Amino acid sequence: MMAEAGLAALWLAAAMALLQLVGGMTLLRGGAGQLVPLIKPAAYVQGALCAFAFLALMWLFYVTDLSVLLVASNSHIDKPLIFKLAGTWGNHEGSMLLWVSVLSVSGAAIALLEKRIEPKTLNATLAVQAFIALGFFAFLLFASNPFERLVPAPVEGNGLNPLLQDVGLAFHPPTLYFGYVGLSIAFSFAVGALLTNQVGPAFARAMRPWVLAAWIFLTIGITAGSYWAYYELGWGGWWFWDPVENASLLPWLAATALLHSVSVLATRNALRAWTIMLALVAFAMSMAGTFLVRSGILTSVHAFAVDPERGAFILALMLLYTSLAFVIFALRIGSVKQGEPFQLISREGGIVANNIFLSVILAVVLIGTLYPLAAEAMGDKISVGPPYFNKATVPIAVLLMLALLIGPMLRWRRDDLKRLKYWLIGGAAILLCSGIAVWKFAPDVGLFPLLGIALSLALAVAAWLPLRGRKLLRTPLPIFGMVIAHFGIAVSVFGMAAESGFSSETLTALAPGESAEIVGWQVKLDDVNPVVGDNWVAIEGELQAVKNGNSFMLRPQSRQFFKPEMQTSEAALLTRWNGQFYAVIAQPDQEGDGRWQVRLWWKPFVPFIWYGGLLIAVGGIIALLGRMFRRAKKPAKNKWQTT
Amino acid sequence: MNRPWLLWIPLAVVAFIGGLAMYGLAVPKDEQVHSAMIGQKLPAFSLPAATAGVEGLASGDMADGKPRLLNIFASWCLPCKAEAPYLEALKKAGIEIDAIAIRDRPEDVAAFLNEFGNPFRRIGSDSEMAVQLKLGSSGVPETYVIGGDGTILYQHIGDIRAEHVPMLIEKVNAAK
Numbered sequence: 001m002m003a004e005a006g007l008a009a010l011w012l013a014a015a016m017a018l019l020q021l022v023g024g025m026t027l028l029r030g031g032a033g034q035l036v037p038l039i040k041p042a043a044y045v046q047g048a049l050c051a052f053a054f055l056a057l058m059w060l061f062y063v064t065d066l067s068v069l070l071v072a073s074n075s076h077i078d079k080p081l082i083f084k085l086a087g088t089w090g091n092h093e094g095s096m097l098l099w100v101s102v103l104s105v106s107g108a109a110i111a112l113l114e115k116r117i118e119p120k121t122l123n124a125t126l127a128v129q130a131f132i133a134l135g136f137f138a139f140l141l142f143a144s145n146p147f148e149r150l151v152p153a154p155v156e157g158n159g160l161n162p163l164l165q166d167v168g169l170a171f172h173p174p175t176l177y178f179g180y181v182g183l184s185i186a187f188s189f190a191v192g193a194l195l196t197n198q199v200g201p202a203f204a205r206a207m208r209p210w211v212l213a214a215w216i217f218l219t220i221g222i223t224a225g226s227y228w229a230y231y232e233l234g235w236g237g238w239w240f241w242d243p244v245e246n247a248s249l250l251p252w253l254a255a256t257a258l259l260h261s262v263s264v265l266a267t268r269n270a271l272r273a274w275t276i277m278l279a280l281v282a283f284a285m286s287m288a289g290t291f292l293v294r295s296g297i298l299t300s301v302h303a304f305a306v307d308p309e310r311g312a313f314i315l316a317l318m319l320l321y322t323s324l325a326f327v328i329f330a331l332r333i334g335s336v337k338q339g340e341p342f343q344l345i346s347r348e349g350g351i352v353a354n355n356i357f358l359s360v361i362l363a364v365v366l367i368g369t370l371y372p373l374a375a376e377a378m379g380d381k382i383s384v385g386p387p388y389f390n391k392a393t394v395p396i397a398v399l400l401m402l403a404l405l406i407g408p409m410l411r412w413r414r415d416d417l418k419r420l421k422y423w424l425i426g427g428a429a430i431l432l433c434s435g436i437a438v439w440k441f442a443p444d445v446g447l448f449p450l451l452g453i454a455l456s457l458a459l460a461v462a463a464w465l466p467l468r469g470r471k472l473l474r475t476p477l478p479i480f481g482m483v484i485a486h487f488g489i490a491v492s493v494f495g496m497a498a499e500s501g502f503s504s505e506t507l508t509a510l511a512p513g514e515s516a517e518i519v520g521w522q523v524k525l526d527d528v529n530p531v532v533g534d535n536w537v538a539i540e541g542e543l544q545a546v547k548n549g550n551s552f553m554l555r556p557q558s559r560q561f562f563k564p565e566m567q568t569s570e571a572a573l574l575t576r577w578n579g580q581f582y583a584v585i586a587q588p589d590q591e592g593d594g595r596w597q598v599r600l601w602w603k604p605f606v607p608f609i610w611y612g613g614l615l616i617a618v619g620g621i622i623a624l625l626g627r628m629f630r631r632a633k634k635p636a637k638n639k640w641q642t643t
Numbered sequence: 644m645n646r647p648w649l650l651w652i653p654l655a656v657v658a659f660i661g662g663l664a665m666y667g668l669a670v671p672k673d674e675q676v677h678s679a680m681i682g683q684k685l686p687a688f689s690l691p692a693a694t695a696g697v698e699g700l701a702s703g704d705m706a707d708g709k710p711r712l713l714n715i716f717a718s719w720c721l722p723c724k725a726e727a728p729y730l731e732a733l734k735k736a737g738i739e740i741d742a743i744a745i746r747d748r749p750e751d752v753a754a755f756l757n758e759f760g761n762p763f764r765r766i767g768s769d770s771e772m773a774v775q776l777k778l779g780s781s782g783v784p785e786t787y788v789i790g791g792d793g794t795i796l797y798q799h800i801g802d803i804r805a806e807h808v809p810m811l812i813e814k815v816n817a818a819k
Contacts, residue, residue: 277653284657291664311668319661323654330650370660373667 003068003147006056009049013104014137016046017130024127028195039123040111047108054101057146058088067153070146089174093146098174100136102181117206118198125192132184135317143313175221176248180286182214183251187283190276191325194332199272204265209627211262215255216620222248223613231571238609241389246369247289250362254282257358260351268412270339270348280325287318343414350407357400364392394448401455404486405462423465430458449501452493459490477626485619492612498605509595519602522546528596536561541585541596556585579604680779685793688774690767693744694752700741700767706793710818711739713787715775717747718755720783722802727759729803734762738815742766745775745783788814
């Protein structure tokens with residue numbers, strides 16, 4: 001019963017989206033538009049229906065209704081409740097339903113709350129959103145119906161991919177999805193404003209919180225995904241330039257650029273066309289990301305269930321939306337007036353530098369990700385790995401960091417570097433001293449780790465300078481958000497540079513009782529024991545790590561799952577203030593002489609990478625809260641009329 | 644805007660990427676990495692006999708004007724046991740097969756041949772996988788079609804199954 005109700009709600013919601021779209025079209029044709037007053041109510045109803053459909057599916061997972069195909073194939077009566085609920089979105093159909101539900105609820109929220117932009121632009125925005133939603137409704141209803149029944153119903157259900165039975169991972173994909181949906185809303189705003197010719201500060205202010213929210217989710221998602229890969233894959237790396245990782249990085253890069261340029265548009269009414277362009281690119285990148293992940297056309301360590309037909313559907317949607325949007329862009333952007341002028345040395349100039357560098361990194365990553373596909377089309381088979389990505393992106397990232405040392409201190413419109421001379425000298429001194437110190441301490445560390453450490457130390461100071469001369473209690477929250485996020489970048493880059501420049505690694509084969517040494521740590525393999533879990537068996541090494549008289553136990557495992565069969569490494573981690581000890585044990589040596597392969601790493605300051613990522617997200621959250629408070633205080637009624 | 648055509652560049656990029664993606668979806672995926680040595684002459688090597696009673700293998704032995712198969716196998720490899728009957732079938736069809744045994748011991752190879760029969764003319768022992776890597780082979784079993792002049796013509800990755808036998812016969816005969 002619940003399944004049928006959910007399915008009916010989806011169909012009705014699709015009808016509402018169609019109504020919004022038709023209403024929006026009559027509005028743009030300039031006709032009488034009897035449908036136009038219906039656009040907003042239709043958005044409310046669509047949001048409510050989708051929320052209901054999603055809750056219905058969650059209910060089916062909660063009661064484990066095995067007569068529903070999706071529940072039967074992804075759940076099990078004995079599964080813990082949290083994983084039963086996570087099963088709602090831990091599969092293709094459910095995750096697409098989540099996608100469309102968040103999209104619809106956000107549309108309803110815009111219709112209800114957004115009062116700053118002209119009603120015509122708002123209606124156009126809602127129509128664009130309904131157009132996007134319609135594509136995904138079609139996808140759900142025709143190609144991935146989550147409410148399909150299974151006759152006869154099985155008795156206990158199939159279970160969930162063991163790798164997904166991890167609390168972190170249960171929440172990782174939806175985090176990225178929220179980010180993607182937020183970018184789709186920015187896209188709708190941009191197309192709406194283009195269509196009604198309302199590209200200006202009011203539009204930018206309406207779009208900004210959505211960009212910010214999307215960016216926060218993407219930042220958290222990428223940080224969490226990186227940490228997951230670090231401890232779960234057991235390769236000791238935190239970024240592999242894997243296609244699926246790149247698929248989440250690309251929208252993040254575009255969103256980061258957009259976040260900065262939209263601020264320029266909101267405060268200074270400049271960078272109009274560029275901001276629109278970035279909004280379109282950001283959404284195109286999140287669609288491309290979804291496509292890459294779901295279609296499996298690129299080989300990746302992330303083994304998703306892959307279905308070429310669904311891949312084709314998402315590809316068609318992606319091409320439809322992005323090419324239509326770029327056609328509208330090409331036809332309409334000429335009518336968008338040039339924004340306010342500014343000089344090269346100014347806050348705007350700094351943000352333009354930020355945007356250029358981020359866009360170049362984006363292009364480099366996109367080319368590297370798609371290149372294997374292009375090469376295969378020409379009959380060549382290659383894969384593009386870290387050597388390319390690191391060489392091509394790190395130098396640009398260095399330039400980006402240099403811009404960040406100065407940009408936030410500059411004044412809007414025009415400024416003079418002479419005003420900043422004390423900081424320029426101070427910053428150069430920090431760079432030089434820390435660079436020389438690192439070079440003295442470790443002459444063969446390599447250029448980029450050295451630059452990374454020097455730049456991050458300078459940035460750790462520079463990040464706080466925008467607060468100088470301000471009364472802290474009267475400083476707007478978004479400024480604090482910016483400061484914290486930029487400081488987070490310093491922390492994260494420091495971790496990356498320290499890890500890549502100073503990690504030590506050793507691979508040995510130990511029999512119980514034998515020891516190995518790594519940078520001052522004495523590591524002894526005490527014993528190896530078999531361990532049994534719910535749906536896996538493992539061998540667990542007992543490692544005793546001793547340094548300066550302190551002794552710690554580490555228990556890395558090598559797990560063998562059944563159903564589906566899969567081997568995973570559970571690394572054992574020991575976190576100290578200045579780094580992390582990382583141990584992995586592998587299945588026995590082939591020779592069969594009673595030794596076990598043990599791989600040990602000492603990774604200085606590696607947790608800083610993720611602390612930094614979280615700080616960046618916290619900065620975003622503070623900025624978002626600041627924007628919301630400010631708006632609640634002075635409701636900008638009909639502000640659009642004054643511009 | 645002085646150059647309106649510039650505005651259409653993003654659309655062109657989308658079209659290009661879309662085309663690539665469509666190609667990627669349309670063409671079935673080939674996950675195997677094939678040897679870069681195909682079309683080239685065999686690298687020079689000379690391997691000792693892998694077991695008593697069967698001669699060892701040198702690259703010169705395979706450039707005698709007669710095309711044949713080169714099978715890379717090991718006695719400890721399960722799929723190699725599974726493909727043994729089909730190698731036997733190939734031999735019955737008149738195809739000559741040479742072999743390289745990877746990281747193996749003479750007594751194990753002898754036991755393997757005892758149990759599954761010996762379809763091979765010569766078997767070289769590659770205890771350090773040096774020749775295997777030179778051939779661009781990454782695992783066992785693999786089977787190469789070698790032309791009469793010692794050129795590597797074709798690489799079959801994985802075990803030979805019943806459906807592969809006619810294809811391999813045809814490839815060897817085509818090389819005559």
